[in-house]
Amino acid sequence: MAAADASEGLLARPAVRRALLIGPALAIIGAFMLLPLGLMAYVSLLERGLHGGVEWHSFTPEAYVKFLFERDLMGNLEVNTDYLQIFGRSFLLAGTTVLLALLVGFPTALYMALQDNPRYRNLLVFMVTVPFWTNLLVRNYAWIILLRNNGLIDNGLAALGLNPGPLDLLYTNFSIWVGLTYSFLPFMVLPIYASLEKLDLRLVEAAFDLGADRRRALQRIVIPLALPGIVAGCILVFVPCLGAYVTPELLGGSKSLMIGNLIQNQFGAARNWPFGAALAFALLALVLLAMTIYALRFRRAPAGAV
Amino acid sequence: MPPATASPATANPVTASPVTAIDVREVTKLFGSPADEVRALDGVSLAIRENEFFTLLGPSGCGKTTLLRLIAGFEQPTSGAIDLYGDPLTGLPPFRRPVNTVFQSYALFPHMTVADNVRFGLEMQGWSKADMDDRVERMLALVQLERHGGRKPAQLSGGQQQRVALARALANQPKVLLLDEPLSALDLKLRKEMQIELKRLQTETGITFIFVTHDQEEALTMSDRLAVMHDGEVLQVGRPEELYEHPTRRFVADFIGETNFLEATLADSAADGARFRLDTGAELQAARAHGHAVGSRVTLAVRPERVALQAPDDGAGLPGAIDRVVYFGTDTSYHVSLQGLDAAMLVRVQNRTGAARQFHEGDPVRLQVPPEAVQVLRD
Numbered sequence: 001m002a003a004a005d006a007s008e009g010l011l012a013r014p015a016v017r018r019a020l021l022i023g024p025a026l027a028i029i030g031a032f033m034l035l036p037l038g039l040m041a042y043v044s045l046l047e048r049g050l051h052g053g054v055e056w057h058s059f060t061p062e063a064y065v066k067f068l069f070e071r072d073l074m075g076n077l078e079v080n081t082d083y084l085q086i087f088g089r090s091f092l093l094a095g096t097t098v099l100l101a102l103l104v105g106f107p108t109a110l111y112m113a114l115q116d117n118p119r120y121r122n123l124l125v126f127m128v129t130v131p132f133w134t135n136l137l138v139r140n141y142a143w144i145i146l147l148r149n150n151g152l153i154d155n156g157l158a159a160l161g162l163n164p165g166p167l168d169l170l171y172t173n174f175s176i177w178v179g180l181t182y183s184f185l186p187f188m189v190l191p192i193y194a195s196l197e198k199l200d201l202r203l204v205e206a207a208f209d210l211g212a213d214r215r216r217a218l219q220r221i222v223i224p225l226a227l228p229g230i231v232a233g234c235i236l237v238f239v240p241c242l243g244a245y246v247t248p249e250l251l252g253g254s255k256s257l258m259i260g261n262l263i264q265n266q267f268g269a270a271r272n273w274p275f276g277a278a279l280a281f282a283l284l285a286l287v288l289l290a291m292t293i294y295a296l297r298f299r300r301a302p303a304g305a306v
Numbered sequence: 307m308p309p310a311t312a313s314p315a316t317a318n319p320v321t322a323s324p325v326t327a328i329d330v331r332e333v334t335k336l337f338g339s340p341a342d343e344v345r346a347l348d349g350v351s352l353a354i355r356e357n358e359f360f361t362l363l364g365p366s367g368c369g370k371t372t373l374l375r376l377i378a379g380f381e382q383p384t385s386g387a388i389d390l391y392g393d394p395l396t397g398l399p400p401f402r403r404p405v406n407t408v409f410q411s412y413a414l415f416p417h418m419t420v421a422d423n424v425r426f427g428l429e430m431q432g433w434s435k436a437d438m439d440d441r442v443e444r445m446l447a448l449v450q451l452e453r454h455g456g457r458k459p460a461q462l463s464g465g466q467q468q469r470v471a472l473a474r475a476l477a478n479q480p481k482v483l484l485l486d487e488p489l490s491a492l493d494l495k496l497r498k499e500m501q502i503e504l505k506r507l508q509t510e511t512g513i514t515f516i517f518v519t520h521d522q523e524e525a526l527t528m529s530d531r532l533a534v535m536h537d538g539e540v541l542q543v544g545r546p547e548e549l550y551e552h553p554t555r556r557f558v559a560d561f562i563g564e565t566n567f568l569e570a571t572l573a574d575s576a577a578d579g580a581r582f583r584l585d586t587g588a589e590l591q592a593a594r595a596h597g598h599a600v601g602s603r604v605t606l607a608v609r610p611e612r613v614a615l616q617a618p619d620d621g622a623g624l625p626g627a628i629d630r631v632v633y634f635g636t637d638t639s640y641h642v643s644l645q646g647l648d649a650a651m652l653v654r655v656q657n658r659t660g661a662a663r664q665f666h667e668g669d670p671v672r673l674q675v676p677p678e679a680v681q682v683l684r685d
Contacts, residue, residue: 210430
């Protein structure tokens, strides 16, 4: 009796209940995120093994040094910007993809949100998610079939009587943009749709009523109120784009190495685990930096629009 | 005052200038697919005069808000036309119409400050910054929110938000201000204050107000004229006292105030009045017969406060007995069942200081109904 009372009393305490509720989530984050991250940090500080792997008890900052410097034959350090360039290119490619996804995604989301019929609206949401049903690799190969010389686009144009010859669409920055934008578009459309769907259309009517035409109502009312969704969409596209390696590998050929491919190489062919781990940490640091700047810029999200 | 151009039939030199601001002609609005269409407005015609506080009164679904949205331009009429000072509005998008709306939900822009909300319409019209600052300040002063310009709408109370919506809609100096049930979200005390505030604003700005409400008391106390709507039709238009004292339709008599309905037959009709016979054989006098033929069945409407209660031995009047007495403070209601009729009549008697209540439940009485209290309905 007294024991039951005690356990009930314990459960009734808010602090205990909070800990119980949050416990599972913390355990999962700890086991599957913090632990691997710690392991990665540890590995990045180790000496590489001669035949791959690492020497578990030999510490060296070599991996981080290698990111910015190169040792010449005499053992002196020289600045090497090769890896920085790869990072820069990845950021540029990811940024362009975000812009393209925004240009395509915002009108799509707006169209979806403006549909009166809720069943049609749900059908559209469903259709946006359909590509996820197919493996990313398969989808990228599909783009290869479309874009390659004598592929569907080339042959299709030829069949229409336009014969521009081989367009050389594949293995260019263009094909990477197409592939990345296509892959990550749903991550842009869905958050923007979510914020536009909540938008009170009477506010748009009020803007019309006060003399705003469609363009200015969009500029002054719709976009500012959808900003939280737009920001979320941009982050959701930008971050995975930075680390993408399947699409650049398949659609970009091996011409333009991106961060993802570089890291993959270190754990594969190059057999330099510490350097791979260090690169991954450098990426993490840069993403966190970018997010912090973003968060500071948009800290004051529009009141009532969240 | 501008010269009278409207037809003499609609001109009313006493209450308002006779110039027609909004002319609604034979407007019909259908919603939905042809197979499943809803007739929101059915051949509505109205002439709303300049500087008038005009109210569209009716229950929800009567078409009053649809009519307002047609004037604002959010919807287009299926047929018919709406003119503003003689210029057709039909086909113009909302942002090209010199009318502004106060929305039921206020529709204040949540991401802008109060001042920026008021400024929005001026910006759209391309005012200079100095002019805008000046105007915003004046508008905020007009609605007594001078010190709230920097706040966000969410930081204001319901009544304050309401006033911001008013300031925003009035800032553009619209030719006509449309108000869509603007007071329905406020509590009673605040609503009374805002009623007075709205009247003051209308008088001060001289702008024509078209006010939509389902609250008959609000309509009676605020309007210069009102239109009672039902099922997409305008049933009666007139000054508040006209509609209260002389309703011509059953729905109007029922919707505005309390009414007793009596079925009767027109016995005879003369220039100085008409005689109606109830089924019990008792007779009622009315001032007018409204064109009904002798012998036809009609409905009579009698306001409860126009009926006098008298002792049963007092001679003339309808005999009955008091079923129930309800005390209301300012007055007392008596439910009287009429002798020989399956009907009860409501009688309202004002309570006077010091006077003891004369009648009690179960007492036999006679109801004295003066001829001017008897309204003959068209339907």
